[in-house]
Amino acid sequence: MIGAGMGAMAAAARLAVAGQRVTVYERAATYGGSVGRFERDGFVFDTGPGLLHLPAVYRDLFVKTGKEPLESRVRLGQVDPASRHVFADGTDVRLPNASRGGVVSALDAALGAGAGERWGEFLGRARDAWDRSRRPLLEEPLWADWRVLGRDPYPAVRQRRLLRGARQATTVAEIGAWELADPRLAALLDGYALSYGLDPRRAPASAALLPYLEQTFGSWYVGGGMRELARAVYERCLARRVEFVFGAEVTRIVEKDGAATGIELADGTVAEAGHVVAGIAPGPLVEGRLDADGDVRPAGVDALPPGRFTVLLALRGAREPGAAHRTVVHSPDGSAEAAEVFAGRTAARPTVTVLRPDDAETRPDDGHEAVTLTATVAPHGPVDWSDAALRERYADVLVAAAGAAVPEIAERLMWREVRTPADTAVLTGAAGGSVPAPALAGAEGRLLLPANSTRLSGLYRAGGWAHPGGGLAHAGMSGALVAGLIVEGADFRGSR
Incomplete structure (x- = not known):
């Protein structure tokens, strides 16, 4: 096993239970990949994902690999409200967790009568897209005939236009303009896409299933931070006798007669293996091409996906009662923001996500607060995120925007730590510090990720750079798929 990220560890635990002897080689000094942690002066921050969606993926992992359920190893709870949204015109709305009716009511109250109904109808269509694409996108190995997934499963509403016939939304931005018909609802939808590293102007309409998943299955927080989930998966691997070798950089996959x-x-040092699972993009480690013409192209071949710019804030003063765990402060011009990010430039007014967990384990005492700010940004390379002056200037931009969510943020600030795509590149080895997006149907298959099996016999891909793509839940599913392919071989038809 190459890498100790979440997808690789999910595969390792399942393979060990199936009787395989598994050794994980990780170039870093610890496990978890992008699910990291930063600690200083009693403050604790997640440096990767801050919330979990589709917790059933990790519940299934723990059920399939031992007697102790996930909740016996971590404190897992829903956050409520799921999110607060502050729009450029000052509109402020809190969306309840996993309650479609509650979301409709909240949007009607904040945005005006009819807004909630339009969002609810949109979620109904998003549910149809989810039902049509769930198994091939999450639960089955990538189809050999993957091009059939290039058709968009989102049932867009036909819009009548005088003299010019009907039109249908094919992108996220068009759904916002033509179906939601309110710039704030459009910004809400665009914000979901951008948070996953997708360009709302070009992302297929099927990206509608991303807000559907969050608002249907909920947003969950792990007590102590998301790093605790990584710790629980790591300890489950150890309990199943998976061996870990840290500080061990793999430089080549050994090949013989067309097999790894x-x-x-x-x-x-050379370690022999019957199977090799790469929790990273393995292309640079092999002699030839892993994928032939006609296969899904690896992410980043044409342009590197965006990364994340994160500012960790240590604040004096208690978190006020009723503060939302997650607040999204929307850009006053989301289209301009997307244009800058996906052209490899810094957006002047980014959308900023503010995480304020009400968790005593993340702060030295109740008189302080740990706050995390995040924005989706161009990767390192097009933007030189190693430039110290740029890092600090852009951190100032995020802090200023976050003032809409955190009272007296500047006055309360004790210190801050800045993390950029350049840091992510060093930590994870991902080119440009890019973060992979989840796989989506539509767009002629451009948002699919390469298959878990490869053209090199015995070599498999797990994690965010392989099917079914980025995100904690998707990484966990990649591990399940890889384990199934190795254990069951050609007869494996998907997770159950």
């Missing part, structure tokens, strides 16, 4: 037979480390 082991790995070579930076110090020249």
